[in-house]
Amino acid sequence: MTAAIALGSNLPSTFGTPTDNLREALHRMESLGHVKAVSSFHTTAPVGYLDQPQFVNAAALLETTLSPLNLLHGLLEIERAMGRDRASAPPKGPRIIDLDLLLYDDLILTTPELTLPHPAMHQRAFVLAPLSEIAPTIVHPTLHATVAELLLRSL
DSSP, X not given: OXXXXXXXXOSOBTTBSHHHHHXXXXXXXXXXXXXXXXXOOEEEOOOSSOSSOOXXXXXXXXXXXSOHHHHHHHHHHHHHHTTOOTXXXXXXXXXXXXXXXXXXXXXXXXXXXXXXXXXXXXXXXXXXXXXXXXXXXXXXXXXXXXXXXHHHHXX
16 A cells, blocks of 8 residues: 655654654654655745744655555554654644655545545645655545646645
8 A cells, every 4th residue: 555644853863853853753654664755845925823833844755565554553652752742732733743644546545544545735825836746646635636636626
């Protein structure tokens, strides 16, 4: 299975700059499967909670044998191990690392813990621009549009 994952960071950490945080997260994602593609790193303005530093965003494609829920748990564990505490941080606030599971092949899933495809990915140019570099022709399974088409609509 191939999963699409969005990465973001806007705080320095013991690993270095936000760019270093993305590199560390990508390295750690190898424990969950094979990282087969990584976009360039994009500097983007914060959305929602505006009083914070700019973000560095990227996207990756991960070949994995993990179930979607086990993959999500693995991504959340990487966040925790790198120092992110989702419980105490403001929503959409500053973070050392953010790993969002966007797509898992063409699976459509809604559970209390996980919704696939990611419910807001089609509205976020900071997610779609990096993803369109590495997977422009992947079709969103509920919107029936390619990532490249969704990016054009989001701009």
